Amino acid sequence: MSLPIPAPRTVLFRLHWALGLTAGFVLALMGVTGSLMSYEEAITAFVNRDRTRVEARDRVPLAPSALAARIDAQAGGRTVNVLTLSDDPEASVFVRFARDPETRARPPSLYADPYDGAVLGPVRLEAAFSTVRDLHRWLLIPGGSKGWGRTITGACTLALIVFLATGLYLRWPKIHRWRIWLKPTLSRPGRPRWWSLHAVAGTWLLPIYLVIALTGLTWSYPSFKDGVSWLLAGTPERGKPTRMAGSREAPPVPEASAGPALDRAWAAFRAGEGHAAGLAILTLPGADTQAIRIRWLPRGVDALSARNEARYDAATGTPLSTAHAADTPLGRRIVENILEVHRGRFFGSLFALLFCLAALSLPGFAATGLVLYILRRRASRRRAQPRAATPTRETRPREQPVVGADR
Template sequence: MKKKLKKKIGQLHLWLGLASGLVLFTVALTGSLLVFEKEIDQFFNPEFYNVAQIGKKKKTIDYCTSAIQKEYGIEKLNRIIVYGDPKRTLTIIGKDSKGDSQIFSVDPYTGKTLGTMAQKNRFFSIVLSIHRNLLMHDIGEIITGCSCLIFVFMLISGLVLWWPKKAKNLKQRLTVKWKGSFKRINWDFHSTFGFYTFLFLLIIALTGLTWSFKWFENGMYYLANGTTDKPSAKVENPVKIDPKLDKTDFYQHIYHKTDSLFPDKGNMQIRMPADTINSILVLKEHLNFNIPNQYSSLYFDKYTGKNIVVRPYESSSRGDKLKRLIYPIHTGSIFGYPTKILAFIVCLFAVTLPVTGLLIWLGKRKKVKTKF
């Protein structure tokens, strides 16, 4: 009975692997690049991320945004990112008259624009889109999501197939016979390193499901909080009509107010609402936590700049805190370079799995044909 079950699992492992192999190859390859996205981008575009010289005093955020809006015809600001590192440039994202999002790098000490690029043409924006939806939007998200589910099954079924019948065969399963034939090396490489990377790949795959399926995210909240309820990421703006107040230092006021409430060193994002209903969201990252993506949230009236809601990190539910851990766990950035290097290596190995699996299948087909 066990032998028959294992055979059926093996057949499912084979055919599901062949069906999802190309998608897995693409997602794993782009994922390995995204692990070191910041490092690669900053290496090739240092002037976009760092100022040539640290000045004595920074220009106001409003001075920098006004200069960009006038020079480049930006009609709507989407996001402003202020970094805690004095060497870092100010990042401003806005939409032009055609509705295309543009990214600007600004020297905060001079207000001078150091670089600009269309967000859709940015290399890593394209890589991320391939990783999440194969450049096919909603349909692509379904394909990658289903492939991720298949990969979870492949990992578990692969462990079942790898598991030796007898304890004396364990040593053989834990090593690659490098002096063997190509067929043997390929089989050992696929199964042995599949075992060693099993847990890490399973964690990466499961965390990746958060972006693919709402039911998975709801399940995560239910496990953490006992309910699927979670606070909305949006807060309705209390003022419905723009009172046309003096807004000379509007964003600078929001920045100072946030910094006074949360003085810890950290980067800050000011996000403007995409609609006419909701307020401005500000995220203040807490770098002193030693784990990235941990932040407090504040909401400001988009017309008056008045602080509406304050949500400190400490007041977040267990579900919210767990969700904020998903991204650093998935990308390997949770404990800095040691886990990033580990994530990079296991992602590169995942790239080889469809290839070595295909070679195993072709070898079996060739063997069957030679019998006739």
């Protein structure tokens, strides 16, 4: 006896709710953590507002080499790797240190006074956001990016794409009207109300979730990242040289000449490319970075996707190459700012807010999907129960007179 073959709609429906009961809850967790990370910079700046401001008065900022040396002297063996400098005279310096050569762990960052190099204190919430980031990327499972956590989150990201495809197919109406697609019917009680809310909200947010899922896969599957890089920029992202096109390899940096070269590079930057810079991220030369790299944003611009870049020789401080975001093809800009696309900030502040709200909605989809599953199971059990026999009143047959009995 052959088993009946279920219809394609039934198969997709079962796949949809089966993934919802498994991957849906992981996606809900990733949505909450992702929404927090969307405004990490704003939250961090708010809680550290007492350390991000200094008194300028008539003081003159230290040269980068002197500033890094004074911070190193207070850092207990840590070495300054990145200085984030602002043209605001009352802004402090954000300092990042080089990774530990043995553990590859990065020491906590801190704020410093640009005028005397005094350490103002560590960055509050940096460790908390580091935990949130690890929870978002690999669920805090041991092994980090090389453990099972990355495999699970990558599979759940693929499940999000399956959710979008199957959900769109399952709600495809026979009659197409904008009210059917975009307006929820909340006046209907029970399962229809929950289904309408679940389906219509998913339709509204489908483009955002598709962008989030496709960009998220670039961290889970290197081959997918290479394919995206080839499609958008023509070259694979993985394995590309770290130095910019047209630049030459900088020679090893002698310890004695690193400081003056850094100052000469900074002076050349402020006199040339950086005369209109509002924020500059200065990467000092070291074992991993033999060139002096300065990424900068023009005044009044805070979108990281608009960063420009200049590189200088680590031995002499002479310019090597420059690159401007406005001159970079759109495909290459997307590849180089895939995180900003993932967060929605690549498209502007309004889209960043929409992406954050969409991430916060993922627990809502998990909750409404679970409610629909429970209500459907209850309805199925009620239909499966046999109907109890209805008792009927017994009627005694009317007695017939016996013929001749009275005889």
